[in-house]
Amino acid sequence: MYGQISKITAVAGQRAALAKILIDGTGRLPGCLSYVVAADSGEADALWVTEVWESQASHQASLQLPAVQAAIAKGRPLIAGFSNRTETVPIGGHGLIAAAKA
Amino acid sequence: MYGQISKITAVAGQRAALAKILIDGTGRLPGCLSYVVAADSGEADALWVTEVWESQASHQASLQLPAVQAAIAKGRPLIAGFSNRTETVPIGGHGLIAAAKA
Numbered sequence: 001m002y003g004q005i006s007k008i009t010a011v012a013g014q015r016a017a018l019a020k021i022l023i024d025g026t027g028r029l030p031g032c033l034s035y036v037v038a039a040d041s042g043e044a045d046a047l048w049v050t051e052v053w054e055s056q057a058s059h060q061a062s063l064q065l066p067a068v069q070a071a072i073a074k075g076r077p078l079i080a081g082f083s084n085r086t087e088t089v090p091i092g093g094h095g096l097i098a099a100a101k102a
Numbered sequence: 103m104y105g106q107i108s109k110i111t112a113v114a115g116q117r118a119a120l121a122k123i124l125i126d127g128t129g130r131l132p133g134c135l136s137y138v139v140a141a142d143s144g145e146a147d148a149l150w151v152t153e154v155w156e157s158q159a160s161h162q163a164s165l166q167l168p169a170v171q172a173a174i175a176k177g178r179p180l181i182a183g184f185s186n187r188t189e190t191v192p193i194g195g196h197g198l199i200a201a202a203k204a
Contacts, residue, residue, distance in 0.1 A: 001140075003150075005107060005140075005150055018192070019193045022195075023194040023195055028144060028196055029196075032196055033197060034136060034138060034195075034197030035195045035196040035197060036105075036152070036154060036178070036192055036195040036196075036197060036198065037194060037195050038103075038107075038190035038193060039190060039191040039192075039193055040188060040189075041190055041191055042188075042189070043189075044105075048105075048107055048188065049192075050107065050138070052140070060167065064114055086142060086143075087142075087143040087144070088140035088142055088143055089141040090138055090139070090141075091118075091121045091125065091135045091140060091141060091149075092125040092135040092138075092139060093124075093125055093138040093139050093195050094130055094131075094134055094136060094197050094199070095135060095137060095138060095154070095197045095198060096138065096197060097196070097199065
């Protein structure tokens with residue numbers, strides 16, 4: 001498995017709009033086992049995105065999908081910055097679900 | 103929803119053993135929507151735990167469950183430290199599954 005944890009800071013006041021785009025655009029993608037968008041409790045504009053993929057290859061491949069490309073194009077103007085990015089090797093737990101195959 | 107992202111550094115060489123305890127001890131708990139244990143790709147002893155609960159109350163309640171108390175007791179000697187803890191308000195995504203009710 002392959003994972004990422006990253007913080008995305010939205011342009012002031014745009015966090016909810018950005019979260020919606022991220023959630024809508026990156027739903028049940030091939031190889032995606034978990035993709036959660038969460039608001040930081042202490043920072044008004046910060047989101048955390050935690051992802052688990054079957055492999056780094058499936059994550060990479062997702063970036064080429066039209067739905068994801070469209071979400072990136074739509075979301076980019078609402079993003080002030082990225083930070084705290086960590087790559088992980090997920091080991092296990094609860095809530096890892098294979099999405100539909102392409 | 104209520105979420106936490108936190109980094110747990112294991113005692114040297116004990117990461118896999120600690121991960122197993124965390125995964126076994128905190129499986130399908132009431133109110134737990136996601137609980138993923140992942141190894142940090144760049145740090146040999148570091149784990150990331152990302153959690154989503156129905157509410158902060160369900161997370162708090164889980165800490166009193168015998169299975170979780172047992173996992174905490176078993177895991178504590180394998181933990182060198184906690185860091186990077188962030189509380190979140192999960193908004194949505196893929197991989198949020200209601201566990202069995204108590």
